[in-house]
Amino acid sequence: MTQSLVGGLQPPYYTAVFTSIRPDDPxxxxETAAKLNALVEDIPGFLGHEAARTPGGIGITVAYFRDLDGLTAWQHHPDHMAAKRYGREHWYESYRVHIGKVERTYGFDREDRENHEDRQGRQNPEMPHDRDVVDDRD
Known part of the structure; x- marks a missing residue:
């Protein structure tokens, strides 16, 4: 499972959100997941991924791609296609894939908060910022 969040991506970019139901540790x-994680990193336009799973059930993986060409290349990669076929036959009770175009992104990291804003809540001019960033302090 992912232990850090993907950040610092400049929109627009694309996501493939894979949600699934499967037993724990089939x-x-x-081994297949580790192999695919290494392979996808070589796909031009791949930006990163995040994954989480509840015990005994639902999993969510979000993969980020700069463009649809990269996402399509991954979709049609022979090893990925073979893993999808095998997964339908042996691992998954069900799954869904949602493809989206990200137009806007923002976030929060506790350790960066003090460096990003001064005490009046103004953005620190030394930190990069985007006009689409939303102040989510409330």
Whole structure:
């Protein structure tokens, strides 16, 4: 599972959100996932991914791509296609894939908060910022 969040991406970019239901630790899954994680990093336009799973059930993986060409290249990668076929036959009870174009992004990191804003809440001019960033302090 992902232990950090993907950040610092400049929109627009694309996401592939893969939601699934499968048992915990099915045979061969971890090895296949590790192989695919290494392969996707070589796809031009791949920006990163995040994943989480509830015990005994629902999993969500979000993959980020600069453009649809990169996302399509991953979709049609032979090893990825083989893993999808195997997963339908052996691992998954069900899954969904949602493809989206990200127009706007913002976030929060506790350790960066003090460096990003002064005490009056103004953005620190030394920190990069985007006009689309929303102040989510409330």
């Amino acid at each position: 045979e061969g899954y971890a």
